[in-house]
Amino acid sequence: MLTIGLTHYLIVGALVFGLGLFCVLTRRNALGVLMGVELVLNSANINYLAFARYGTFSYDGQVFAIFVIMLAAAEAAIGLAIVLGIYQTFQTIDLEATETLRG
């Protein structure tokens, strides 16, 4: 039997982080970017939880994860407000259209 240890969780967390970073960096859709940001935040959550379970056993990590989820939610709300603003200005949420600050 494969014993699921800390490492596995960290790897999952890293993968999720990478995937989230990849989304942030490459998606044209603004909502896709926000999804990527969520993934990154959640990867941090996974790390917290993993260390809370497998490191010095405590519930601090879990509490922190709840905070992060809350923060993610708040930040998503603001992010969506910004996407709404982008839509109002550019009539699209394709990030390639928001080049007006181009030098």
Place this chain on the structure above:
Amino acid sequence: MEHAVHVDYLRWIVFLPLVGAAINGVTGAAIQRAAGKRAISVIACAPVIIAFGISVRAFLQLLELPPDERLMLDPLWTWISVGTLKVDVAFQVDPLSAVMILVVTGVGGLIHIYSTGYMHDEKSYWRFFAFLNLFTFAMLTLVLGDNLLLMFVGWEGVGLCSYALIGFWYSEINNASAGSKAFIVNRVGDFGFTLGAFLLFWTLNNLGHGTLTFRELQQHAHLLDGQMIGSMSVVTAVTLLFFVGATGKSAQIPLYVWLPDAMAGPTPVSALIHAATMVTAGVYMIGRTNFLFSMAPTTLQVVAWIGALTAFFAATIGVCQNDIKRVLAYSTVSQLGYMFIGMGVGAYAAGIFHLMTHAFFKACLFLGSGSVIHAMGGEQDMRKMGGLRKWMPQTHLTFLISTIAIAGIPPTSGFFSKDEILWKAFSSEHGNPLLWLLGFAGAGLTSFYMFRQVFMTFYGENRADHHTQEHLHESPPAMTYPLLILALLAALAGVLGVPHSLGGANRIEEWFAPVFSHGGHVAHEADHGGALEYGLMLASVGVAAIGFLVARAMYLTKTLSPDTYAEIANGGLYRVLYNKYYVDEFYAATVLAFTMFLSRVASLFDQYVIDFIVNSAATVVRVTSWLNGLFDNYVVDGAVNGVAAVTMGVGGRVRRLQTGSINGYLYVIVVATVAILIYRVM
């Protein structure tokens, strides 16, 4: 004459006319507009008349002094004091200058008064009187100056005023040219005069007594004995150079050519400047420096011969002239010749005496001719006159008296002065019978042409056209009174010089003795009296009478015909005389041609050498500025533009960081974060 009495009023004789000239010259136009010509007349005539009064006072004061001490000095200030040269502005009066100032202010005053009538219709009335006063000032400076330099200031000043007055009506080119001619010919003479002054001062300075003051020159003149320059004695050189100046100023051969042309000026000018005063400056100058001339017998000979030749030569020209003023002009040249004969044979007193009597009768003649011209409405050709004594009795009378005087007929003044000169010319140790002969012949011709003038103008049928005839009138009192006074003087002034041989006291010679007999070889009254003197006297009266009779026969009674003489040598003789021996043409062909040639050379030099240099300098400047422009364009502007280009280039590059792409920015953030982390871990 070491003593000099110091007085303080002589300066006013000189300065009053200057004040008049200044007022009329600067503000004359305004005064004439505001107060009329009368105001100008008063401002102009008063100073001269007052100066005459002061001159009389000076004369009387001189009379009170013992004859050997008749010298009054009015020193004003030191003008030049450089090294050994010390020249003061100071005026001196001795018997010679006393006579001169009386003549200048007296005759000058009468002419000023005459001019108020003659120039009455002249618009530039004030300018005329300003110059007339200025002339009087300059002439008085000349005569009263106590040193050569001050005299020369006056000398130049009268030349300037002569130029200004001859060319008074300058809008006519002929008048302006005549003025220029007078000035330029005078300049030649002045050059000689200044060279003489330089040489004199230099020589005396080398001997330790450099001075230009007449008193000191007379004291130290003996030092010049034996001084040589080159192979000529210094005294001879100096006096010859002075005499060159005299030939210019006093119109002798070869520099007399300006005087006939000077008749272009108004007649009062001719009377004052070219008869009575300026032209006598040369004679006065010789009188003033007689102690030098007496040391140079060679020069005296030159003076006498030139005087005699001029006297005869000018008289021959005067015979054929038809312009009333030209006749008088040549007569003046001729009479000046007599004065120089007198100075040249050492008879200085006789020369100055003739100067004085000539001033009277010649001024009277000129003013009389002015009266005639005035009446004839500007006509000056005697062939258009005639019978004028009917209309102009006073002018006729005074003219006749003066003619008798100039012809040398006793008992008028002209007889005594001319005769004294002729006698001395014959008998003095410097004299020569040939000189006498020239003077004698000249006297005959003088009498002839003067009476010819009288008969053509005042007697016979009037040949003027009807229009002019209607306007014939005697001149106003302002013009006739001076004529009468001058005629009176011409008639009676002879009493001053009645020679001993005729029972007189020859006052004038005695009066001049202190000036002329100091250390000089003065012509002594060599065996005066005696048959020779009476004989010569009779001869000169006789030749004058012959001249009168011939003129009468030709022009009054018409028994002789002038044409017979005019036809001599196929009219050749007449043509030569009428054309003044073609002297002016000769000068034009030689001296003038040479001068024009020199001026052309100078102008070519100016054009091709000097202008070339100047233009080259300009070209250098242009090239330099072109180079500067290039530098400015390419280097300076290049630098400035380069900086801008670099900035733009860099900006262009840097601008590309701003993609505006959100994904791009995030990417950079991630990469940078990773890089920092790696760096921290390492």
